[in-house]
Amino acid sequence: MMADSFCRDCNRLTEIVFDHSAGDTICSECGLVLEAYSVDETSEWRSFANDSSGHDPVRVGGPLNPLLTDGGLSTVIAKPTAGSTQLLSGKWQTRGSTNPDRNLIQAFKSISDMSDRLGLVTTIKVVWWSSSTMLHIADDRANEIYKKVEDQKPLKGRNLEAIVAACLYIACRQENKPRTVKEFCSVANGTTKKELGRAKEFIVKHLEAELGQSIEMGTIHASDYVKRFGSNLGMNNQAVKAAQEALQKSEELDIRRSPISLAAAVIYVITQLTNDPKLLKDISVVTRVAEGTIKNSYKDLYPHLSRIIPDWFANEEDIKSLLY
CATH class of the missing domain: 1.10.472.10 (Cyclin-like)
Known part of the structure; x- marks a missing residue:
């Protein structure tokens, strides 16, 4: 929070910053702590949602769940632990032990x-x-x-x-x-x-x-897996982008491999064209595709590499240098 205040070190009015966590009032010019251990008198209300915009902040209480009885906020009485002196009547004991949800x-x-x-x-x-x-x-x-x-x-x-x-x-x-x-x-x-x-x-x-209607499941594309697999393998953004483009172009080809196998094979190809090539066994561990399956998918892709790999990522000579 910015405001104006007189700084005795600068000897003039300067902008000051209030650090709520430390309770310090600090001069933005020279860094002098003008006041320390201030008490924050603002409201304690907070929101614990992932995105608090558009939501009223709340201080206590669990979230409502419309799928559960009473929104999931009903009281459940636990059974007494061994050695406890707590006594419950039969009525309340039954209520505490049965939960419809x-x-x-x-x-x-x-x-x-x-x-x-x-x-x-x-x-x-x-x-x-x-x-x-x-x-x-x-x-x-x-x-x-x-x-x-x-x-x-x-x-x-x-x-x-x-x-x-x-x-x-x-x-x-x-x-x-x-x-x-x-x-x-x-x-x-x-x-x-x-x-x-x-x-x-x-x-x-x-x-x-x-x-009363069919359930849309969504089409699986090989490119959907690349970002996650690439992140786990430590691929840079350029390599991930190149792999995504290559897989999108490969959809035009008649290669009868599963999307996951194609993703693993393209990742292998792309990483071999970088300064940080990935081992086949590492790609197999991350993608959960057998090494043999990756090799066979790579062989199916090999004749089409110059067509699917983006020009901005690798030139013709680099692609031809790849082993069959």
Whole structure:
């Protein structure tokens, strides 16, 4: 906060800065601390949202969750611990031990844990399902998908880890921020690709029955993976941009490889044209694509390299120097 005040060192009125964290009033000209340990008398109200613009700041209270009974703010009485002298009547003991949202809360926690382990951004968590359309309202998309399916079809007896992972998979696809199936399996406590595929089909089937229309999953493009893979490999911005352009041009070719395999192969090619080439095994670890698959995808791309690699990134001679 800037203001004018008299500085005894400058011997004139100067602009001063008030440091709220330290409580110091500092002259902006000479750096003299004019007053120290001031008490900040402004309001304590804060907002803990990711983006506080347009939101009223709040001091206490958890966020409302429209998916839970009473917005998720109902009181739950815990059972007394061993040795506790606390006594509860039968009525209150029953209230404390039963929670209609217990299964939902557990599933939402699993979704949150998986999101954190996958490093998913908050844009995956904004949508409200209605009977005919989807409107962007601050809420968790994956949570809503899960609740919609549970409301229509009880999930008892099913692999809940696979169901939760499938909800996140669908949410990522719809937000055009896809993750690989192997990545989801790695955070779903041993869930296999086959189990995840079955869970996804189960969810899509029941959502389509509920909405009366097909569910748009979003098209997976190889270029969608490059930025994340490149960041994990330590690629510079120019190399990542070149890889994205190369993959976009490769879509015009008839190369029957999965988007992830193509992304891994193009990353390998691009890094070989830089001063910091990446080892095939490192690319395999980051992309979760087998080294043999990357080599075969590279062989399919090799005849077209001069066509797909941007001219501003590498010239014809550099491209021809690459080994087959």
